[in-house]
Amino acid sequence: MEETAKAVGALGRAAGLERAARQRSGWYARYLWAFAAGQLVLVPIAVLWRGPVSGVVFALTNALLVTGLSAYAARQRVVRRGFGVKHGVLVGSWAVVFTLAITLGTSAFGRGVVFAVVAAAACALPPAVGAWTETRGAV
Template identity: 50%
Template sequence: MSEHTDAAEALGRIARMEDASRRQGGWYTRYLLVFGATQLFLVPAVLLGHGTALAAVALCVHVVAVAGLSLYAARQRTVRRGFGLRHGLAIGTWAVVYGAAVVLGGTMFVDSVPFTAVATICCVLPLAAMALLERRGSA
């Protein structure tokens, strides 16, 4: 009878762990949304405020936000399978889009408000898309 009891206890622990994992699984969605929100300030400041204190302040705010988000991520107890690949894809895509926006905004579209608006949306889009996919996957 103890084998059945042990098995039942093990299944109960597994069910509790799965429940806790599902409840805590939304952290990465919040991470991506906050990171995306920082782009709404960073991209316009960098593209329209070249050589000014605004660009420097924006970059400092971005560094502080990334550091805070990294601490937040490190304190999370659960990650879903394939997290590293999804995170690498989200941040890698953002980095390519952001890099292209900065290069094009600094060379071909200097002080262009329409380009800055489109570039900002393009920088937020990969993060928002991954947040949506992550939310659907953890539900």
């Protein structure tokens, strides 16, 4: 009888822990939305501007974004199961799209504003999709 009560208590604590993890895991969706918004600024800077000033502005803006997001992520106490794989896939897919956008933008399309807008949206797509799926999974 006492063992059954202990088992029920342990299951209750586990369920409470899972519930708390699901409720507190919304931070990653906010992280991804901020990353996606950053792409809407960074990609046009990289594609449209030329010269040392653009390099400095791009580096500072990127450093601020990465530092802010890293500090935000480091403060979070809850990480959902499968976080590492999901984050790796999202960052990897973003890196491929970003590399293609910057390479094509600087070599083939020059300073095309239309290309910069499309490239920014394309680079924002992987983190936006990740944020949307994370929001759906947190409920």
